[in-house]
Amino acid sequence: MSRRLAQIICAIFGVVMFLLFFSPHPAARTIALTITTEYWQVIYAFALIVGAVSFLRVNVKNIQRGQDSGYRIISLIGLVAMPTVAIIWGIGANTPFMWIFENIQVPLQSTVFALLAFFVASASFRGFRARSLPAAILLISAVVILLSRSWVEGQFASGLIATADWIRSYPSMAARRAILIGIGLGSLTTSLRVIVGIERTWLGGGR
Amino acid sequence: MKLEARHWTFVGLLIVVVGAMLLGVRPDVTISDETQRMFEYIDSLPEGSVLIYSFDHESSSLPEIRPAALALVRHSFSKGHRIIGVALLAEGTGIGYRLMEMAASESGRQYGRDWVYLGFKPQYIAAILSMGESIEKTFPQDYFGTPYDSLSMLSGVVNYQQVAGVVSIGDGNMAVHWIEYGQSRFGIRISSAMTAAMVTTYDPYISSGQLHALIGGLRGAAEYETLLKIGGGGQRGMLAQASAHIYILLLILAGNVIYFVSRRRRD
Amino acid sequence: MLETILPAADPAWLDTGKLPTLVAAVIAIAVVLYTTYHRTSREAYRPRPIAGLRAVDDAIGRATEMARPVVFTPGWGGDIQRPTTIASMNILGQVAEKTALYDCRLIYPTHDPVIQSVAQEVVRESYARAGFADRFREEDIRFVSSSQFGYAAAVEGIISRQKPAAVLMLGTFEAESLIIAETGNTVGAIQIAGTDSTIQLAFFIVACDYTLIGEELFAASGYLSNDQAILASVRAQDMLKFVIAAVLVIAIIWALVIPDSRWWRF
Numbered sequence: 001m002s003r004r005l006a007q008i009i010c011a012i013f014g015v016v017m018f019l020l021f022f023s024p025h026p027a028a029r030t031i032a033l034t035i036t037t038e039y040w041q042v043i044y045a046f047a048l049i050v051g052a053v054s055f056l057r058v059n060v061k062n063i064q065r066g067q068d069s070g071y072r073i074i075s076l077i078g079l080v081a082m083p084t085v086a087i088i089w090g091i092g093a094n095t096p097f098m099w100i101f102e103n104i105q106v107p108l109q110s111t112v113f114a115l116l117a118f119f120v121a122s123a124s125f126r127g128f129r130a131r132s133l134p135a136a137i138l139l140i141s142a143v144v145i146l147l148s149r150s151w152v153e154g155q156f157a158s159g160l161i162a163t164a165d166w167i168r169s170y171p172s173m174a175a176r177r178a179i180l181i182g183i184g185l186g187s188l189t190t191s192l193r194v195i196v197g198i199e200r201t202w203l204g205g206g207r
Numbered sequence: 208m209k210l211e212a213r214h215w216t217f218v219g220l221l222i223v224v225v226g227a228m229l230l231g232v233r234p235d236v237t238i239s240d241e242t243q244r245m246f247e248y249i250d251s252l253p254e255g256s257v258l259i260y261s262f263d264h265e266s267s268s269l270p271e272i273r274p275a276a277l278a279l280v281r282h283s284f285s286k287g288h289r290i291i292g293v294a295l296l297a298e299g300t301g302i303g304y305r306l307m308e309m310a311a312s313e314s315g316r317q318y319g320r321d322w323v324y325l326g327f328k329p330q331y332i333a334a335i336l337s338m339g340e341s342i343e344k345t346f347p348q349d350y351f352g353t354p355y356d357s358l359s360m361l362s363g364v365v366n367y368q369q370v371a372g373v374v375s376i377g378d379g380n381m382a383v384h385w386i387e388y389g390q391s392r393f394g395i396r397i398s399s400a401m402t403a404a405m406v407t408t409y410d411p412y413i414s415s416g417q418l419h420a421l422i423g424g425l426r427g428a429a430e431y432e433t434l435l436k437i438g439g440g441g442q443r444g445m446l447a448q449a450s451a452h453i454y455i456l457l458l459i460l461a462g463n464v465i466y467f468v469s470r471r472r473r474d
Numbered sequence: 475m476l477e478t479i480l481p482a483a484d485p486a487w488l489d490t491g492k493l494p495t496l497v498a499a500v501i502a503i504a505v506v507l508y509t510t511y512h513r514t515s516r517e518a519y520r521p522r523p524i525a526g527l528r529a530v531d532d533a534i535g536r537a538t539e540m541a542r543p544v545v546f547t548p549g550w551g552g553d554i555q556r557p558t559t560i561a562s563m564n565i566l567g568q569v570a571e572k573t574a575l576y577d578c579r580l581i582y583p584t585h586d587p588v589i590q591s592v593a594q595e596v597v598r599e600s601y602a603r604a605g606f607a608d609r610f611r612e613e614d615i616r617f618v619s620s621s622q623f624g625y626a627a628a629v630e631g632i633i634s635r636q637k638p639a640a641v642l643m644l645g646t647f648e649a650e651s652l653i654i655a656e657t658g659n660t661v662g663a664i665q666i667a668g669t670d671s672t673i674q675l676a677f678f679i680v681a682c683d684y685t686l687i688g689e690e691l692f693a694a695s696g697y698l699s700n701d702q703a704i705l706a707s708v709r710a711q712d713m714l715k716f717v718i719a720a721v722l723v724i725a726i727i728w729a730l731v732i733p734d735s736r737w738w739r740f
Contacts, residue, residue: 021392022496024489033340040333043588051587051617058613068635091301092351098301105298106266112623113267116649117451119656121220122213125458126659127680129466139459146452149403149426161239173410176672179688180411183558183670185502185714186692189707190557192506198703201563202554202592213660267623268649298621332555379622379648380551380671404649408673 007197014195055079141167216458220451227450233442234449235433241406241413242430245398245420248372249279254287256371257364259338262294262303263331263381268402269302274428274440275400276306276376282435284314284321289360291370292324293338293346295331295381303376304350319358326350331384339367339393372396372419382409386417400427424448502714509710510703521708526666526684527697530565530642533664534572537639543579544569545638545663547654548645550625551671554588557692558670562645563596564695564704569642570600574609582615583632585625590617626650630657643667643682644691647674655681668694 013035020032056079059072082100089095130136148164193199252258260280264272283290292307294300304324311322318324325346328334337345342364343355355361363369373395375382382399389395396419399409403424412418422431425448428441488496537544546566552559566582573580580597584590594615601610618628630653633641641658643651643665651667651674658665659681667678668686678685686694689711696704728735 018499022489022492023487025485025487028487029340033337033344036330036333036337036340037344040330044330047587047591049587050591051620054587054590054617058616061613071631101266101298101301106269106302109265109267109298109621109623110270112627112653113649115653117224118217118220119652121216121455121458123652123656123659123677123680124455125212125216125462128459129463131466139463143456143459145407146456149424149452161237165240168407168410169414172407173414176407177411179672179675181715181718182689182711183692185711186561186670186689187557188502188714189506189711190560190692192503193510193703193707194560196507196510198510199560199564201567201596202560203595265622380646402649405673408671 003200003203006203007200011195011197014191052079141171219458220454223450223454224447227447228444230446231443232446233438234445236426236429236442236445238430238434239427241420242422242427242434245279245400245422245427246282246431246434248398248420249282249288250286252286252288252371255289257289257291257360257369258283259291259293259370259373260303260307261373261375261377261381261385262292262299262306263296263375263377263379263385264302265296265298265378266302268378270440270444271402271424272376272378272400273302273306274425274444275422275431277310278428278431278435278437278439278441279374279376279400279422280307280310281314281437282431284310284316285435288371290322291342291361291364292322293334294327295334297327297329299376300327300350319353320360323358323360324350325355331381332388335384335388336392339389339395341366367393367395370395372398375399375401377405378402379405380408382418382421383412386412390417403427501717505713505717506707506710509706509713521693521697521705524686524690524694524697526668526686526690527694529664529666529684530569530698531572533640533642533666534569534576534578536664537573538576538578540639542639543581543636544573544640544642545581545583545629545633545636545658546642546644547583547629548589548593549643549647549669549671550585550622550650551648552589552646553586554592556646558646559589561692561695563592565642565644565691565698566593567596567600568695568698570597571604574601574604574606577606577609579611580614581632581636581638583618583625583629584616585618585620585622587617590615622648622650623653626653629654633657633661633663637661638663640664640666643669643678644686644694645669647671647678652677652681658682 016031017035020028023029056076059076063069063072082097085095085100086097089097091097128139128142130139144160145164145167148161190199194202260276260283262276280290290307292303294303304326307322307324310316311318316322325342326349328345334345343361346355348354349358367373367389373385373389375385375397377399378401382397382401385397385399390397397417398420399418400422401409401424403426406421406423409418409421413421422428425441425444428439429445430441432439432441534544546569548559548562548566552562554560570580572578582593582597584593594612597615598607598610598612601607619625626649629650633654634657638658638661641654641663643654643658644667647669648671651669651671655665655667655678665682666684666686667682668691669675669678670688670691672688675685675687692711693708695701696708
């Protein structure tokens, strides 16, 4: 029964949101505003609680089992410390929350992001090889684009940027558009399956 | 631990990037069409135009995205635009405020009159849609808790109809959401500053006009700084980025040489 | 609750500027509903083989033989309302059924609490369907971090420590894609990826064994489950592609013959 109710709610909201897209009427816009500012936000707030509780449960259980306890204790300290600091001193500029954010969170995040550069280096060394004619064409295109996006292009013939722009504007764009159309159609059919109730995986069960 | 080939590629990259940064050279850059277009767009907006700057990125991409964001905000302030700052990713909240506060104090712009910061709103799709109906309803208060209707700059600003455009400072697909929900639903003009890796993703949107203008990564920031005739992080990072690009090209070349030599030996 | 707070700028119920979009949407919806509910056309349709999907069975088999887990990540970029996430969830259900059958551990780290809750139910039900409900481990389907690189670091850590034999990356990915794929490569896992993010496809093609490109991800769940409703919608996608291609060709010819014409620009 609860699944059937969820499906009905989903179908109604799916159709309503679709129709609202095409209507500039004030009543339609008010309904859209209520759904987006109130319902969605409330759902999100509850979802965050679910996530925090799950995170807490999994980590406490693993600490009890002695699995990767060090990492998990640090995670839990972070989970408790940030909201505590935010509640006591607020989250504005020059607060302890912002200090932790700027001096711990930002460097940590940037470090992980910077790993990408190293992985690009190793992946290009290992995987980017002219094994066949198409692979060779791909390789040459990549080299041209890379050079055109760095400062060194000033040292080469001016045709380099024009060639790179041509690659981006025609073969690359055509392929991207084709993929985007395919993805758009895939999204459309999946959404329709959800709205008409054929697709029920999102409810946590089979079709 | 035995070092493998990939570890040596890592060490090499570290040496190249750090070495280039220590040199401190700021090479000249040629201006690409896309950066020129963004510059002309911001430059052409009349004084007093309201622009939304949306900080849609996480702290991880700060080194790459900040120079472009700073150059854009400085340009807007210099042209007398009124700026509404928002963040659709939580981590962009503090970053966006700091950046706008810095640019505003440099150019003597006053909070509440010339710029406001509305802070973070979760559920970005919902936020984009609801701002199209009512910005006040989406952000009843600013970042500091001041009611929306107490901020003089926002008087008369109801929704996107009173806004000249949105500039999404992003490191991922957020500009796509602005296009899909803001541009297609409400017709608001979307522009973006983004990480270099994301630029080609947006080529179809630029070509179709759904995305009005964009600048990409450090290179785009360096170009924008050149157009504004100011220094900045983009120009400082150019040599390191160019050196890393050449290093990657050399790695690709080395990988291919090894591949063909080993294939010949096998044959 | 529904007080009218907006100026009555336009009392019309239909925005005529969006009429072409409405017509296109109605045609697309009609085609999808037709293929889904028209039994004869459903039975006639068989999708082409997709190499990456045929490798899913091998990957799980390999993990079982090596007594190592399978890691399945939906990426950081999506939420539950995104169609890609729903398609990914369908594949998760099929994969979970097989891991239950082979008694192979399945680890599913996610960045979204709602996705976590749904994924737990999907996997639990798949284990029950396979007849091994007792093998389901709720803590393996877990929320790790909503921050992009916090998530990337967590998945990287899981892969480094657990050394899975197979890593399935199916969903919406952003910059974390290569970090996860390269880490999986380092531990020698079979890697199957599929995403709707065109930029990340380039990274996956270099770093993974098999890559599902764009719409193949949406076809994957129908292919794996042989579910006729999903296969019918895949057929609708193909039919709509032909329609779009035909409109494009007509528009190109029209634009060449009458360059001032703008009817196709909406």
